Amino acid sequence: MIEAMNTHNRPFVRTEHLPQSPPPVSTSGIIGWARENLFSSPLNAVLTIASFYFLYLVIPPFVQWAFIDAAWWGSSNKDCAGYDGACWAVVTARFGQFVYGFYPEAERWRPNLVLILFAINLLPILWDRVPGRTIAALFLVTGFPLVALFFIHGGLGLEVVPTPKWGGFMLNLIMAAVAIIYSLPLGILLALGRRSEFPIISRFCVLFIEFWRGVPLITVLVMASFILPFFMPDGFNFNELLRALVGLTLFSSAYMAEVVRGGLQALPKGQTEAARAIGLTYWQSIRLIIMPQALKITIPAIVNTFIGLFKDTSLVIVIGLFDLLQVAKSSVTDTNWLGLEHETYIFVALVFFVACFAMSLYSLYLERKLDTDHRD
């Protein structure tokens, strides 16, 4: 009876699937993406419209000014007279000075060579697929500065180029490189000293670090420039660039010490204890157990410190060194190139931005890479 009823009133049952219909237009594709990411609420809609309006106000006129209407070549600002846009001729005409300062044109292959050597030396340190990291690091601190000094300064058969002729972006690179190369070992020593069991040593290191971290770099540079000569024995003559380098190195070594201390603190205490338990001396345990681990996790922070230091090198204009910013400053007051503040400073900003941004991307890459293979 029941079966009979069922066969009679059997409802329709579909035996095959319907073809899938596409999701609603409003949640997929460009429209869905825009709804979710640009217009998810009234406030967001307002912000989006304001942002696009801002971009519309800024980007097209800037492109027009910087590229379409721009004058690219010329020998003075009169050559830009017919153009409405930027006068990049100031950059192209004085490019050599922006990069090398007053370094003689015939000798400019020497800094270039040093830069290539520096890159080759840096490769094993920055990229772990290339072998020989330790040797490269040791050479960078000991041999390389001598090689660089020989090529850039001259002597022993090469024509001598005195330091007042060094300038431009090259000078920024030299100062940042020297300061970082020497402040890293100094910073490691200070960080170890700060954590030392000897109270006098650790007090001294704390005082030293906090002093340099507490004062602005500008005062340090002026001090190095004005006071350092007083500290030296009578008749000892001190190169202006060397003074700035001493100031920069001491200053950044304090920051480096704090960075390294962060790395040391991140290591579990058991590492030191285990090293001592198997009979390593203090320096052996530091060299073989502690530092390799601590430095590895601090490399991103060291790169960040280097970026800061690199930007700070432009401060040397206060003591009259002819770095990139100073070249730009004297360029805008040059009678041939008057009224080109925008072009000149935008170019300088671009140079620094590209260099610093590339380094910070590298530090992000390192952070991600080190994050995965670190303990626990």
Place this chain on the structure above:
Amino acid sequence: MAVGVKDEGTPSGGGARWWYDPKVRAIIFQVAFVVALVAFIAFIVNNTVVNLEKRDIRAGFGFLSEPAGFEIPITGVVDYSVDKGSTHGAVFLIGLQNTFLISAMGIVLATILGFVLGVLRLSNNWIVTLLVGSYIEIVRNIPLPLQFIFWQTAVFIIFLPKVRDPISIFDTIYIHNRGLTGPKPIGEAGLDFVFYAIFAAIGVVMWLRKWARRRQDETGKQFPVFWTSLGLLVGLPLLVASILGFPLSWEYAELGRFRFTGGMGIPIELFSALTALTIYTSAFIAEIVRAGILSVSRGQTEASHALGIRHGPTLRLVIIPQALRVIIPPLISQYLNLTKNSSLGILIGYSDLFNVFGGISLNQTGQAIEIIFMSMSVYLCFSLLISLYMNWYNRRIALTDR
């Protein structure tokens, strides 16, 4: 280590010779260090004394009471005039005041801008996140000295009108490429009482906050503290002033043919330095704020909503207090950085401590050692105060930590 010591006649007591004793080693090592340090310092002091004598420079702080003889654009509340023979000591005070002025203004503005940008960076709006992200990356990766010079010489001086043809706001405030000129307040008798009223209002507000909190703890009743405080802070001084018949008059600036006479001016250097400092520091603060908000786990919001707390109070009472714990220590160190960075004012001629004192006074007197160490100790004192505060703050939040 002690293996080689065993078969040689060991001294009484231990199994090792005395120089393997860590305590003895510690003493010897530190004594050697101190001796080396003292010798180094003596060497430097000796050289300095010889050099000073040779160059005929008289060491000491006597120069502070010598007349300075140069004009300073911003003198503020310090009574300074070249004609009256104001001293280098007064110059120091002016520099100190101007450094504090720009640091305080920069800190307030950078905090506001940084918080807004940090919150915007976290929004789910693609274009806003992109814009704020690019702003932060661009500003952080360009050297601050360049930004100082850029705002001064490539923006303000070029885009603002000349003094002869200023932007005028109600014919009282004028904006031009040398700065801002406005009316100068002149206090009359009775103005002191208005200031007393302001202090009294602040005192009452502080008491009111305590009282309201205690009452809420005891009875659960809330009191509109914010609006009452605002009313008190604005109302009380206004009331006193109106009773006294507004003891303040304004001296308006008059535009002559080439320059303004009378009134009060704020030089363009202050705006350039302030803009550069604010924009640069706000990028760092935005990143700190973002990290702070991200550090509060989502479960906190969900738990708070589950308890029936609305969105606004959740943000105010649950999220922000926890985020602040992460935000404040790095924020304070950014404030310290901003204060130190204000010394870059020397690049554009803002009359901060390091410009007027470490720059002009130094050139005039030649007392490099005294002047540089005085300037440095100002910044050092400031950072010492900040780190004392930080230690106190860290201890305080450590107590409330679970």
